[in-house]
Amino acid sequence: MYKMWTLTEVRPEGFNRGQNVSTDLEPTLAEDWIKIQYWECNVLGHRHKTSRAAAACIVKRKGESGELKKLTRNLSMMRCLRKGNSITSISKQHHCSDPNVIKAVNSSLNKAWNISQKNNGAPYDNRTWKIPDFTNPTRENELCFLIGILEEVEIKLKELTK
Numbered sequence: 001m002y003k004m005w006t007l008t009e010v011r012p013e014g015f016n017r018g019q020n021v022s023t024d025l026e027p028t029l030a031e032d033w034i035k036i037q038y039w040e041c042n043v044l045g046h047r048h049k050t051s052r053a054a055a056a057c058i059v060k061r062k063g064e065s066g067e068l069k070k071l072t073r074n075l076s077m078m079r080c081l082r083k084g085n086s087i088t089s090i091s092k093q094h095h096c097s098d099p100n101v102i103k104a105v106n107s108s109l110n111k112a113w114n115i116s117q118k119n120n121g122a123p124y125d126n127r128t129w130k131i132p133d134f135t136n137p138t139r140e141n142e143l144c145f146l147i148g149i150l151e152e153v154e155i156k157l158k159e160l161t162k
């Protein structure tokens, strides 16, 4: 969602600091290059000092403010699917169509997989989740792993929108 971006200026070809050091007593104008580190929110020109500030900036932006609501809804759908509730009861509860339930949960689970892949490499293959997968004991660990990631994201978003 946000990343720390390190900007490192490249020294021009042939630039060598040692060669610029004066041996006489006249002051010499020295030139050096500095490295800037800041937290990026993906808005051009913004350079945030802390990750919290960058994340708060992201959450405030239009379109992203709905992320928490969407995630909370999708997690609730997943919990219902794990309980074996019928898809019709879930879609009714969330005022959406039956196919949208499975689409929504897949979109969140896919995001979780991408997060784990980016961090340490996902321990499971990415898959399209189907309704019976949610009550299949052989998928239990995989599902818990991905839901755990989403719950962490939910906590972070909640803190930021306080």
Ligand SMILES: [Zn+2]
Pocket: 041, 042, 043, 046, 047, 048, 054, 057, 058
């Ligand atoms: Zn910003």
